Amino acid sequence: xxxxxxxxxxxxxxxxxxxxxxxxxxxxxxxxxxxxxxxxxxxxxxxxxxxxxxxxxxxxxxxxxxxxxxxxxxxxxxxxxxxxxxxxxxxxxxxxxxxxxxxxxxxxxxxxxxxxxxxxxxxxxxxxxxxxxxxxxxxxxxxxxxxxxxxxxxxxxxxxxxxxxxxxxxxxxxxxxxxxxxxxxxxxxxxxxxxxxxxxxxxxxxxxxxxxxxxxxxxxxxxxxxxxxxxxxxxxxxxxxxxxxxxxxxxxxxxxxxxxxxxxxxxxxxxxxxxxxxxxxxxxxxxxxxxxxxxxxxxxxxxxxxxxxxxxxxxxxxxxxxxxxxxxxxxxxxxxxxxxxxxxxxxxxxxxxxxxxxxxxxxxxxxxxx
RNA sequence: GGGAGUGUACCCAAGUGGCCAAAGGGGACGGGCUGUAAACCCGUUGGCGUUCGCCUUCGAUGGUUCGAAUCCAUCCGCUCCCA
Numbered sequence: 187x188x189x190x191x192x193x194x195x196x197x198x199x200x201x202x203x204x205x206x207x208x209x210x211x212x213x214x215x216x217x218x219x220x221x222x223x224x225x226x227x228x229x230x231x232x233x234x235x236x237x238x239x240x241x242x243x244x245x246x247x248x249x250x251x252x253x254x255x256x257x258x259x260x261x262x263x264x265x266x267x268x269x270x271x272x273x274x275x276x277x278x279x280x281x282x283x284x285x286x287x288x289x290x291x292x293x294x295x296x297x298x299x300x301x302x303x304x305x306x307x308x309x310x311x312x313x314x315x316x317x318x319x320x321x322x323x324x325x326x327x328x329x330x331x332x333x334x335x336x337x338x339x340x341x342x343x344x345x346x347x348x349x350x351x352x353x354x355x356x357x358x359x360x361x362x363x364x365x366x367x368x369x370x371x372x373x374x375x376x377x378x379x380x381x382x383x384x385x386x387x388x389x390x391x392x393x394x395x396x397x398x399x400x401x402x403x404x405x406x407x408x409x410x411x412x413x414x415x416x417x418x419x420x421x422x423x424x425x426x427x428x429x430x431x432x433x434x435x436x437x438x439x440x441x442x443x444x445x446x447x448x449x450x451x452x453x454x455x456x457x458x459x460x461x462x463x464x465x466x467x468x469x470x471x472x473x474x475x476x477x478x479x480x481x482x483x484x485x486x487x488x489x490x491x492x493x494x495x496x497x498x499x500x501x502x503x504x505x506x507x508x509x510x511x512x513x514x515x516x517x518x519x520x521x522x523x524x525x526x527x528x529x530x531x532x533x534x535x536x537x538x539x540x541x542x543x544x545x546x547x548x549x550x551x552x553x554x555x556x
Numbered sequence: 557g558g559g560a561g562u563g564u565a566c567c568c569a570a571g572u573g574g575c576c577a578a579a580g581g582g583g584a585c586g587g588g589c590u591g592u593a594a595a596c597c598c599g600u601u602g603g604c605g606u607u608c609g610c611c612u613u614c615g616a617u618g619g620u621u622c623g624a625a626u627c628c629a630u631c632c633g634c635u636c637c638c639a
Contacts (some may be wrong), residue, residue, distance in 0.1 A: 223592050244591070282591040290593085303593040334591075372591090403590040411590095432591035453592045460595045461588085476585070506595090507584095514595045 188326075188368040188395055190215075190427045190448075194537040200420045200446030203536045206427055208274040208326035209366050210266060213241040215427060216443045216532060218525045219276060219451035224249045225259075225269045228456050229515045230522070232271040237492060238523040239530065242273060242326075244451045247319050248280035248287075252302055252309060256322035264324030276451070277325040279316045279358070281332035281372065282432065285404060293333065295350065313357035321364050329398065330358035332372040337405035344376035347401070352388045359392055370396040370429060373422070377410055382418040390423050397422045398429040399447075403438070412441040412555035419445035436465065436528060440544055440551040443532060455521035460514035462506045465524045467548040471499075473517060478503040491523035492516075 192204040206213040220227045220235065223246040227235050235243065245265055250256065262268040265275050283300065284291060290301040297312030313331040320328035331354050335347040351374045362369045371394035375382035382399075389397060399419070402411050415430070419442070422428045429449035430442045439450055455465065462473040466486040471478070473485075481499035493502070493516040505513030528548055535541045545552050 219591095221592065228592080229595075246592080249592085276591095278591050283593095285591090287593070329591080332591095398591080400591065429591090434590040438590070450591095452590050453594085454590055457592065457594065457596085458589060461597090462595090463589075472587080474585095509595075511595070518595095 187366055190396070190425070192425070194539075196444070196536045196541045197539050198542060199444035201443045201532075201536050201541050202446065202448070203533050204427070204448060206274075206448075208242075208368070210272060210274045210326050211241070213274055213449075214530075214533060215448040216439075216529055216536075217241055217449050218439065218529045219244045219449065220456060220522050220525075221246075221451055221453045222269070222271075223453075224253070225265065227518070227522070229460060229511070229518045230456075232269070234492070234515075234519055235271070235522065236273070238519065239526040240273070240522060242276060243271060244276045244278060245269070245323070245325065246278045246280070246283075247316055247323065247329075248278075248283040248300070248309075248311065250277075250323060251280070251311075251319045252304055256319040260322040260324070264322075266324065274327070275325040276327040277320050277323050277329065278431075278451075279320065279329040279331040279372075280311045281316075281329070281334050281400060283311075284332075285334035285336055285401075288336070295353070297331070297354075298333075313354040314361040317358050317361040317369070321362070321367065324364075325367065327368045327370060327396065328362070329370050330355045330372050330394070332374060332400050334374065334401050334404065335376065337376055337401070339376055341378070344374070344378060344381060347376075348374045348381055348385045351400075352385065352392075355389050355392055355394075359394070368395040370394055370398050370427075372398045372400045372431070373418075374401045375418075376401060377406055377414045379414065379417045382414065383421050386418070386421050394426070396427040396429060396449075398431050398449075400431045402430065403433045408435070408438060408441075408553070409555040411438065412445070412553060415442055415445040415447070419447055422446070436525075436548060437551045437553045439525075439529070440532065440548075441553050441555060443536075444541065455525050456518045459518035459521040462513065462517065463521075464517055465521050465550070467524075467528070467550060469550065473499070473503055473513070474506050475503075485517075485520050486524065489520060489524060489527070491520050493520040493523075 189207040194203040204215040221244045292299045299310045316331035332351040333347040355371050371389040373385045375385045427448045430447040464471040464485045478499040484494035
């Protein structure tokens, strides 16, 4: 029911292509997962999402547990039918909220007690509870509950997060009781290569159908992250999908893929889209800038998305200046399509053994990291 | 004709003797955003010089004062009420 099949290997890096089979369809890797935190990729419909050539999307356990609650989602037959997306879904475990809502939580070895950002009520998330929620939500891929420490962090804090994440991974696996959902393990360790490798070994020993790198893009520089990935990713089990959580910018994706990553998720195309920022192969556009006011050009001449086929920059700028909701929608559609088109091109180039060419076709992916 | 108000920067609007180049909001301009507390957040918004300072500015003109957006006189514009 869940299977990962590698297909091509880039000769000049650890990059590879593959296909992930899930109960709701296949995912071509390397894959980019748009984020639909509260069960919706903000601002666009599932149809529009599908039209960007997206295979799989991400939803968030913490947010859905608070509202509408996992029981309500289960009552509707699970996430797929509740949100009207019939493709594969991955749910985050809430581990990232341990980081992003740090001021609202208290961590101990049992789990994390959050003060709800919605009404202040107390919600505790333990590995068991996170998995129970994710079992009810019914995504195709679910994630172990981890502790994601911010960077830079003290060696003691990073080490403690690693050991706790390992303990929580075991508990997550024990708690998981649905065979139609693949539970991925998460590796922590900050930028410490030895600690990362130690964590990989421990998590791999527990045994999961996929492995994620968490705790990156949380405060470190692009160079630091890439340096770490280049020494760490290829130590992850080679025959299982590798998922770099929360990343990222186009250059981060290419660098991650070269290090051997197969899956990514990131809010950038949607959040930045809503905030009037558009990605293109050669540059980024701030859609509100006055210079676009009279532009009859699309966001990206080379893009085949709905937005670029039908609307001018001048009009899209107007929508943002007038605070029309269509602006964020059109920009989000474009950005997700941009990411997916780039990923498709990357898969093609890996299959051709010529991934290096991506730097010419997508200059924005050029990296300053070694 | 009589009476009562009012005029501040691109717009609205505070300020009623010095701490005022002038609050706040809007608009405009620029920047940021990496497992989403984000259709959000930050900065700039009279001129000239890189601290800090100088210059011009609160309807207009003239005056009082060491000092005026603030007080006085006159004028101009606008609003409302009574005829």
